[in-house]
Amino acid sequence: MLEIKNICASLAENEQTQILKDLSITFETGKVHAIMGPNGSGKSTLTKVVAGHEDYDVTSGQILLDGVDIEERNIEERATDGLFIGFQYPVEVPGVNNAEFLRLAYNAKRAAQDQEELSMDDFMPLLREKMAEVKMDEVFLDRELNSGFSGGQKKRNEILQMFVLEPALAILDETDSGLDIDALRIVAEGINTYRSPERTIVLITHYQRLLDLVQPDAVHVLAKGRIIASGGPELALKLEESGYDDLLAETFGTEG
Amino acid sequence: MLNLTELNTSLQDIPAPDAKHEDWRFVDRKNQREVLQPTFSWQSYATPSCTLQDGALHVQQLPENVSICTNPDIDDWVSEQINTGDYAARWSCTADAGCTQLTIEATTDTPLVIHHTGGNGRLLIDVRENVQAEIILINDIQEKACTGFDLVVAPHSRVTVDEIDTASGTQLYTHKTIRVAGDAEVIWNSISLGGALVRHAAIVELLNPHAHCTLRNGFSLQGNAQAHSFVRLYHRSPQTSCQQLFKTVADDESLTSFDGLVHMDEGADESEAQQRNANLQLSDDARVYSMPQLDIFTDDVIANHGSSIGQPDGEELWYLRSRGLSLKQARQLVIGGFVTEIAHSFSTDAGRTLALALLG
Numbered sequence: 126m127l128e129i130k131n132i133c134a135s136l137a138e139n140e141q142t143q144i145l146k147d148l149s150i151t152f153e154t155g156k157v158h159a160i161m162g163p164n165g166s167g168k169s170t171l172t173k174v175v176a177g178h179e180d181y182d183v184t185s186g187q188i189l190l191d192g193v194d195i196e197e198r199n200i201e202e203r204a205t206d207g208l209f210i211g212f213q214y215p216v217e218v219p220g221v222n223n224a225e226f227l228r229l230a231y232n233a234k235r236a237a238q239d240q241e242e243l244s245m246d247d248f249m250p251l252l253r254e255k256m257a258e259v260k261m262d263e264v265f266l267d268r269e270l271n272s273g274f275s276g277g278q279k280k281r282n283e284i285l286q287m288f289v290l291e292p293a294l295a296i297l298d299e300t301d302s303g304l305d306i307d308a309l310r311i312v313a314e315g316i317n318t319y320r321s322p323e324r325t326i327v328l329i330t331h332y333q334r335l336l337d338l339v340q341p342d343a344v345h346v347l348a349k350g351r352i353i354a355s356g357g358p359e360l361a362l363k364l365e366e367s368g369y370d371d372l373l374a375e376t377f378g379t380e381g
Numbered sequence: 382m383l384n385l386t387e388l389n390t391s392l393q394d395i396p397a398p399d400a401k402h403e404d405w406r407f408v409d410r411k412n413q414r415e416v417l418q419p420t421f422s423w424q425s426y427a428t429p430s431c432t433l434q435d436g437a438l439h440v441q442q443l444p445e446n447v448s449i450c451t452n453p454d455i456d457d458w459v460s461e462q463i464n465t466g467d468y469a470a471r472w473s474c475t476a477d478a479g480c481t482q483l484t485i486e487a488t489t490d491t492p493l494v495i496h497h498t499g500g501n502g503r504l505l506i507d508v509r510e511n512v513q514a515e516i517i518l519i520n521d522i523q524e525k526a527c528t529g530f531d532l533v534v535a536p537h538s539r540v541t542v543d544e545i546d547t548a549s550g551t552q553l554y555t556h557k558t559i560r561v562a563g564d565a566e567v568i569w570n571s572i573s574l575g576g577a578l579v580r581h582a583a584i585v586e587l588l589n590p591h592a593h594c595t596l597r598n599g600f601s602l603q604g605n606a607q608a609h610s611f612v613r614l615y616h617r618s619p620q621t622s623c624q625q626l627f628k629t630v631a632d633d634e635s636l637t638s639f640d641g642l643v644h645m646d647e648g649a650d651e652s653e654a655q656q657r658n659a660n661l662q663l664s665d666d667a668r669v670y671s672m673p674q675l676d677i678f679t680d681d682v683i684a685n686h687g688s689s690i691g692q693p694d695g696e697e698l699w700y701l702r703s704r705g706l707s708l709k710q711a712r713q714l715v716i717g718g719f720v721t722e723i724a725h726s727f728s729t730d731a732g733r734t735l736a737l738a739l740l741g
Contacts, residue, residue, distance in 0.1 A: 176703055204705040216700035220718025220725065226701070229714070233705035269718070269725060286704060 127152040127175070127294055127325065132186035134174045140182060144170045146350035147186070152294070155322040159336055159361060160329045162347035163369050168329045169213065171347065172298045176210045177203050190294070205237035209292035213299040215279040217271045223282070224266040227252060227289050234290055255288040259315045277308030284315040295319070296327040301335040313338035333365040348373060407638035407670040408609050413552070413577040416606045423547040426735040427517055429496035433528070436479030436502015446487040446512075453482035453505055480505070485540075488513040492543075492729050495519065499526035510535040517732045518544040520553055522576075527554040536562040536589070543732025545739060546573035553579045563589030563618070570597045570727050572720070572736040575606030575635060582611040587621035587652075598627045599723030601740055602635035602667070612641040614656075616649040616682075625656040630720050631667035638670035643686065647678045656686035661693060661719055693719075717741075 134145040144167050152158050162168050174181050175188060177200045188195050195203055218226070225245070232242040243251075256263060261281055271279050280300055287295050297316070301309055316339050320326055328335060336344075336358065344361045346354040348369065353376045354360065364372075430447075432439040438449060482505040483493070492515040495504070499522045508514055512535070520526065534540050546553060553576055561567050573579055585594050600608040614623050629637045639658040660669045673686040693715040701711035717740070724736035 178699065200699065200702040201705050201707055204703055210703050212700070216696050218697045218700065218715060218718055220721035221701075221714050226704075226714065229706055229710060230704040233707070233710070237705070269722065272722075290704065 126154045126191060128189040129175070130187045130189070132174065132188065133184045134170065134181050135184060137180050137182045140184065144350055145174060148351045150345060150352050152325050152327055154325050156342040157320055157326045157328065157339060159341040159344045160327060160347055161331065161344065161361060161364060166348045167350045168347055169298055172210055172296050172329065175296060176200060176208065201233065205234050207293035209287050209290060209295040211283040211287060211295060211297035211300050213302055215271045215283055219269055219272045221270040223268050223270050224252060226270050227286065230286065231289055252289065255285060258288055258318060259285050260311055261285055276303035277305065280304060280308065280312055284312055287319060288315070293323065294325045294327070296329065298329045299331065300328070301330055301332060309334065310338065333361055336361050346372060349377065407640070408578065408580060409607060409636055410578065413607065414605050416575070416577050416604055421547050421739055423519055423521065423545070423735055426738060427494050427519065427731045429519070430494045432496045432498055433504055434498045435500030436481060436504065436528070438481040438483070438504070444489040444491045444493050446485060446489050447493055448484045448486065450482040450484065453480060482507060485509060485512055485514045489515065492517050492731065496521060497526065497528060498522065499524055501527040503529040503531065505531040506533070508532070508534045508538050508540050510537055512538040514540050515729050516540065516542045517729055518542060520544065520546040520555070521548050522546070522551065522553045523548060525552045530555060530557045532557065532559045532567065534561050534565045534567055537564045539566045541728035542567070542569045543727045543729050543736070544569065544571035545732065545735050546576070546579060547739060551577050555581050557581070557583040559583060559585045559594065561585070561587050561592040561594055564591045566593040568595040568728055570723060570732070572599045572724055572739060573608050574739065575600055575602040575608035575637070577607065579608040580611065581609070585612070585614040585623070587616050587618065587623065589618045590620040592618065592621045594623045596625045597723050597726055599720035600629040600637055601720045602630065602637055603632045605634045607636045609638045610641065614643050614654070616643070616645040616652045616654065619648060619650045620652060621649060622653040623655070626723070627658045628660070628720055628723055629669065630661045630663065630716055631669050632663040634666045636668045640672045642674040642676060643684060644676040645679055645682055645684065649679050650681045652682045654684040658688045660690045661716060662690055663716065
């Protein structure tokens, strides 16, 4: 379970620019949560703050992962603690072999759990199994990490990484953006396969189309750096129909 | 016409270059120091077709359709090269230097593997029309080499060259002249760990419409290794194209430079050129010089160039760390991958495997 309590966060290089403002939310274990909100509301910042990105300063509040404050944990420690971020724009890393990268990431997790690291020979059967689960062609094993991948291939590679690393909490930041209908369906199938009573999934999205394929347990609306509404799947349908204006006016007044 | 006897100068007596067209300012010729490089056994990756020493070619087994001429008439070639004032070209044209010509008459079914062991001399490679050929050039230089390579590619042909410096502990100068005819393509990839002084110069001419050339180069330098690239690429006709990607990782006290010029002649309309030089400077004592240049004498072309010198990309490090890798691991991957990208683009399986093994 991830509890975010009264978080305020700003850019490290400009603390006057507060992006998250007294934001509180709880993501219960076993649930799929959707976070929606207008552009510039702080959705991606929330993701990066939870992940421990050094460009952001948390000036107050707490982030508790299974009851433990992770403020002092760095990026990689949060990852081996079981936190996974699926990026909106996965970074291309030229020259780094995809399979080797996955093995190193998997071994980092094993090392954190005092388990022996796997050789490539021992890792490959597991990797092949996971690739089959996300319907990914094995040709991508020998490709350079995300380098030259299409938008859909990058997103599918993110889902593959999630399957390999098996995080307890996955935050997928606009994982549906830039996908065609078939790619969206495959990614959604992957998410549905991954959901379980032991895992928490947070979908950050602008569109109902992903939520048509992955039914969320809860929907939250983030605007101006804080959560302004929470509800069930019907909230997303209402937003799809009428937009954010009414909700913003209701929360922030006519100037909102 | 230049007389070879006029060049009867011994290797050691050649004075410091006073080239009009080349810029040697970044090359530290006075302070070359011995460079210790790990022994690399390339023999398990490739079987040589021939060995090149002092411009003489000792043949093991040439691929089918490749013939050899040991005494070509090189005056025409030499006169053109010598007029560029290029130091390496002069060196490789001294009277005591040997010269050999290889002719590739038709498509080869196996790569031509040239094991270059040093000395000074020239190798001319004449590729005829409608030929597909693959060449692997292994610079296995134990002492010193100054070698001219002339590659002439006739229309409708495609030649790939994978070049690897497997041992360059002392001095290695190469001077390449590449001439590409219409509807022909040359792809030249190279990888080097540098040496006391490694310098690769390439003069490329795209002679007729739809001639294309790709140059990719990777240097991975440690200790006090030096490695330098010098490129002059001339678009002589309309609708010609080139792509250049030169990447270097410079660590410790290493020294590197890129001096590249794309020249588009008047009338070379609808031509395209991309030139990129990217460098990672990993220590304060490493030195990186970059001089990308465009000379455009016509309109209606697409030409861009760029240069970067910096540290490993922060976004790449963040991405890798977000998957649990430590900062040290992430840096190692990003730095290793920086030049490995060039090795991955090698055209032949053997060349690619060899280049990746060299980079470790």
